[in-house]
Amino acid sequence: xxxxxxxKKDFPQWYLDVIEQAQLSExxxxxxxxxxxxxxxxxxxxxxxxxxxRIKELGVDNVYFPMxxxxxxxxxxxxxxxxxxxxxxxxxxGGGKELAEKLYIRxxxxxxxxxxxxxxxxxHRDLPxxxxxxxxxxxxxxxxxxxxxxxxxxWQEGHTAHANKEGADEMAQAALKMYVxxxxxxxxxxxxxxxxPDHEKFAGALYTLSTEALAKDGKAIQAGTxxxxxxxxSEAYDVSFLDEEGKAQRPWMTSWGVSTRLIGTLIVVHGxxxxxxxxxxxxxxQVVIVPIYKSDEEKEKVLKACxxxxxxFNGIRVKLDDRSEKSPGFKFNEWExxxxxxxxxxxxxxxxxxxxxxxxxxxxxxxxxxxxDCSSKSVNAILDQVQAGLYDxxxxxMEDNTRTVDSVEEMVKILEKDGGFVWAPWDGDIKSADxxxxxxxxxxxxxxxxxxxxxxxxxxxx
Amino acid sequence: xxxxxxxKKDFPQWYLDVIEQAQLSExxxxxxxxxxxxxxxxxxxxxxxxxxxRIKELGVDNVYFPMxxxxxxxxxxxxxxxxxxxxxxxxxxGGGKELAEKLYIRxxxxxxxxxxxxxxxxxHRDLPxxxxxxxxxxxxxxxxxxxxxxxxxxWQEGHTAHANKEGADEMAQAALKMYVxxxxxxxxxxxxxxxxPDHEKFAGALYTLSTEALAKDGKAIQAGTxxxxxxxxSEAYDVSFLDEEGKAQRPWMTSWGVSTRLIGTLIVVHGxxxxxxxxxxxxxxQVVIVPIYKSDEEKEKVLKACxxxxxxFNGIRVKLDDRSEKSPGFKFNEWExxxxxxxxxxxxxxxxxxxxxxxxxxxxxxxxxxxxDCSSKSVNAILDQVQAGLYDxxxxxMEDNTRTVDSVEEMVKILEKDGGFVWAPWDGDIKSADxxxxxxxxxxxxxxxxxxxxxxxxxxxx
Numbered sequence: 001x002x003x004x005x006x007x008k009k010d011f012p013q014w015y016l017d018v019i020e021q022a023q024l025s026e027x028x029x030x031x032x033x034x035x036x037x038x039x040x041x042x043x044x045x046x047x048x049x050x051x052x053x054r055i056k057e058l059g060v061d062n063v064y065f066p067m068x069x070x071x072x073x074x075x076x077x078x079x080x081x082x083x084x085x086x087x088x089x090x091x092x093x094g095g096g097k098e099l100a101e102k103l104y105i106r107x108x109x110x111x112x113x114x115x116x117x118x119x120x121x122x123x124h125r126d127l128p129x130x131x132x133x134x135x136x137x138x139x140x141x142x143x144x145x146x147x148x149x150x151x152x153x154x155w156q157e158g159h160t161a162h163a164n165k166e167g168a169d170e171m172a173q174a175a176l177k178m179y180v181x182x183x184x185x186x187x188x189x190x191x192x193x194x195x196x197p198d199h200e201k202f203a204g205a206l207y208t209l210s211t212e213a214l215a216k217d218g219k220a221i222q223a224g225t226x227x228x229x230x231x232x233x234s235e236a237y238d239v240s241f242l243d244e245e246g247k248a249q250r251p252w253m254t255s256w257g258v259s260t261r262l263i264g265t266l267i268v269v270h271g272x273x274x275x276x277x278x279x280x281x282x283x284x285x286q287v288v289i290v291p292i293y294k295s296d297e298e299k300e301k302v303l304k305a306c307x308x309x310x311x312x313f314n315g316i317r318v319k320l321d322d323r324s325e326k327s328p329g330f331k332f333n334e335w336e337x338x339x340x341x342x343x344x345x346x347x348x349x350x351x352x353x354x355x356x357x358x359x360x361x362x363x364x365x366x367x368x369x370x371x372x373d374c375s376s377k378s379v380n381a382i383l384d385q386v387q388a389g390l391y392d393x394x395x396x397x398m399e400d401n402t403r404t405v406d407s408v409e410e411m412v413k414i415l416e417k418d419g420g421f422v423w424a425p426w427d428g429d430i431k432s433a434d435x436x437x438x439x440x441x442x443x444x445x446x447x448x449x450x451x452x453x454x455x456x457x458x459x460x461x462x
Numbered sequence: 463x464x465x466x467x468x469x470k471k472d473f474p475q476w477y478l479d480v481i482e483q484a485q486l487s488e489x490x491x492x493x494x495x496x497x498x499x500x501x502x503x504x505x506x507x508x509x510x511x512x513x514x515x516r517i518k519e520l521g522v523d524n525v526y527f528p529m530x531x532x533x534x535x536x537x538x539x540x541x542x543x544x545x546x547x548x549x550x551x552x553x554x555x556g557g558g559k560e561l562a563e564k565l566y567i568r569x570x571x572x573x574x575x576x577x578x579x580x581x582x583x584x585x586h587r588d589l590p591x592x593x594x595x596x597x598x599x600x601x602x603x604x605x606x607x608x609x610x611x612x613x614x615x616x617w618q619e620g621h622t623a624h625a626n627k628e629g630a631d632e633m634a635q636a637a638l639k640m641y642v643x644x645x646x647x648x649x650x651x652x653x654x655x656x657x658x659p660d661h662e663k664f665a666g667a668l669y670t671l672s673t674e675a676l677a678k679d680g681k682a683i684q685a686g687t688x689x690x691x692x693x694x695x696s697e698a699y700d701v702s703f704l705d706e707e708g709k710a711q712r713p714w715m716t717s718w719g720v721s722t723r724l725i726g727t728l729i730v731v732h733g734x735x736x737x738x739x740x741x742x743x744x745x746x747x748q749v750v751i752v753p754i755y756k757s758d759e760e761k762e763k764v765l766k767a768c769x770x771x772x773x774x775f776n777g778i779r780v781k782l783d784d785r786s787e788k789s790p791g792f793k794f795n796e797w798e799x800x801x802x803x804x805x806x807x808x809x810x811x812x813x814x815x816x817x818x819x820x821x822x823x824x825x826x827x828x829x830x831x832x833x834x835d836c837s838s839k840s841v842n843a844i845l846d847q848v849q850a851g852l853y854d855x856x857x858x859x860m861e862d863n864t865r866t867v868d869s870v871e872e873m874v875k876i877l878e879k880d881g882g883f884v885w886a887p888w889d890g891d892i893k894s895a896d897x898x899x900x901x902x903x904x905x906x907x908x909x910x911x912x913x914x915x916x917x918x919x920x921x922x923x924x
């Protein structure tokens with residue numbers, strides 16, 4: 001295993017090195033598409049499990065809609081098709097024949113889903129209607145980067161319909177809160193959350209809410225979005241319902257999603273000079289046990305003690321790395337780059353003292369622990385500390401790199417020197433936002449609210 | 463809710479009626495593609511959860527490969543591309559431009575996966591390599607039927623590489639056994655399992671194994687397949703490894719899959735005149751509780767007792783149907799057509815006697831049970847009986863409709879009159895199989911082995 005590029009000197013190369021060495025993904029035979037390798041996909045499965053539970057708690061049912069969208073359906077909502085059609089992959093042949101109507105591979109599924117909502121929604125009693133799907137998406141990106149921007153990616157997309165604006169507002173906020181909670185509790189990632197400026201909203205939306213994390217290179221990364229779509233899609237797809245007075249009304253829609261980009265977010269927020277650091281609540285492997293021995297006699301005793309330890313753990317995702325062809329040093333390095341939260345080392349000396357050595361991935365801290373004390377309970381307690389430790393580190397980093405300024409000049413200086421988030425006054429004019437972007441490459445991530453009214457959050461972004 | 467078509471008189475219409483009334487799926491805006499509605503998708507989620515565990519127990523890791531396959535990759539294995547290219551959907555435009563190379567939407571992923579295996583496999587120590595993905599598939603079908611044959615469907619596809627034929631043989635058999643076990647234990651469906659004749663094998667395979675269930679209309683339905691692909695794909699994609707003597711060798715591949723067709727299989731095997739019957743181990747809802755009341759006073763007492771019952775259940779997937787706008791009769795009908803294994807009715811008379819009424823979906827049997835006896839344990843015991851009952855019914859049906867004959871004439875008579883499986887002598891000549899198919903529409907599902915050597919299993923099929 002080669003070394004990683006220096007995170008501080010060449011962050012982009014460090015990012016690619018981590019992905020390669022942690023065996024998360026690799027480039028495929030298809031331009032801009034990656035292969036999710038077992039360890040990378042296992043992280044996505046853990047994200048799915050945790051978030052799927054949260055989605056269901058919001059009273060949302062999972063469904064699955066077709067991936068191919070006929071051009072006539074795609075074209076009905078004008079702003080939406082203008083935004084998305086140029087980045088679509090288009091099927092023109094099927095079954096050996098040229099098609100009478102082109103089929104778009106979904107770049108998102110509002111169009112096909114709301115065309116069906118027209119059949120499902122008739123009365124106020126059919127509302128709210130709340131569904132979600134886990135699906136693959138294709139967008140024709142020119143510059144791609146594993147996880148952060150790929151031509152095909154995996155995501156969940158929630159779609160709901162409500163009787164009025166208030167219902168849609170509440171749902172859009174509830175989805176945003178679900179993402180913020182997931183980011184904080186499971187990914188151990190603090191985020192800024194709020195509303196996007198109009199020129200950065202989703203094509204066809206009334207407004208877009210977003211969570212924004214801060215990468216270690218000082219760039220913002222959009223981690224999840226939630227849109228109040230207004231009643232424009234209802235108009236376009238002729239969805240209507242009879243309200244309690246028997247009057248025909250257009251429902252209000254929301255949509256919200258997160259994608260495999262969260263894996264990229266995880267890397268750029270928590271990664272360090274040794275590689276990935278995965279928070280325990282997410283980690284496919286929470287604890288790795290590495291046996292240390294020289295003689296065959298030692299090997300037998302040590303492996304026996306290790307497998308006893310594995311058996312004693314209950315409800316912990318533990319792996320015993322008993323590969324005989326690899327040295328302990330190689331294993332330490334491999335599991336560090338893969339970001340496993342806790343390593344337990346067990347060698348003849350430990351065995352003599354009835355101890356194990358426990359090493360935290362977040363801090364590198366190494367402590368001896370009596371074998372008898374090394375229980376599910378005590379290990380879970382350390383895992384909780386790692387979870388909290390990663391969050392605290394990321395939170396401190398975000399706080400240290402969030403600044404408030406009074407002028408554009410001041411902002412330009414900060415963005416050139418340190419990056420990070422900058423709250424600055426903004427007059428609401430897209431032209432001034434454009435000028436700032438030309439000067440600094442920074443865009444408006446969110447609008448200020450409350451005591452930040454009249455300000456905007458600027459940052460360079462992924 | 464309208465009535466179902468008569469299962470005995472018009473099975474195809476009955477099938478569509480069940481799907482509509484059980485709210486499993488509906489036709490979409492895209493020809494040949496269905497929308498999986500919440501209840502239909504929940505069944506697929508249960509299938510996924512159960513089978514994913516079994517797949518991981520075989521030491522197989524989940525991954526995800528790109529959906530779009532460049533024509534040059536697709537074309538490398540000749541028999542495979544000849545078999546699949548004619549039924550592919552083809553992307554010719556992307557990002558607003560005509561593509562230099564066409565991209566096929568995967569009809570199955572051997573080509574793109576084995577092109578990558580060439581990068582992953584170098585030494586005998588890299589073998590066996592065992593991966594699986596859950597993915598969507600597109601095949602350009604002309605005649606479609608919900609779940610049984612759709613243009614887009616969902617599936618899992620396992621792909622493995624082995625050092626030699628024996629390794630691939632064992633894996634193909636292990637995957638087949640996993641499917642047989644899943645069919646029997648979880649779906650409560652007995653199947654015939656064995657090898658396909660050469661002219662029915664997967665395009666590019668050495669041989670194909672299959673599980674075949676028997677639908678209630680006497681037709682066979684292929685429920686899962688497992689292929690030993692030989693070393694042909696290794697040749698085509700230049701995959702090789704150094705064996706223990708340092709000699710370059712071609713690995714042997716297997717692939718195996720089941721799809722959302724299993725939902726169709728469930729309907730045609732277990733469905734009855736009242737609708738779907740879902741085996742308890744699979745059922746998204748195992749027990750539905752229907753409160754019965756007239757006055758508001760009754761309502762309060764009954765609902766209290768119902769929700770106490772819900773709370774007392776542990777580890778049972780239970781739903782309390784407390785909709786006030788629907789009558790108990792409507793609810794009985796709805797949950798019957800949806801195939802929920804057990805219904806618990808609770809009304810004022812039951813309450814007086816401290817009883818509940820328990821109704822089995824598989825038999826229609828109705829018994830009273832003391833409230834105090836209605837525990838997780840006793841309900842699980844009844845659910846086990848329902849599971850076994852459904853299996854026994856399906857097994858008896860399959861046995862009653864599996865016949866062995868000595869001549870083609872005899873087979874023709876049986877297939878015209880009763881349908882079902884027929885074991886008959888077969889000379890191994892594709893011409894005689896074709897003649898039989900012309901006469902009877904029956905195809906060879908599996909070849910006989912052991913005491914059925916020299917015979918073949920014929921049936922009309924989905």
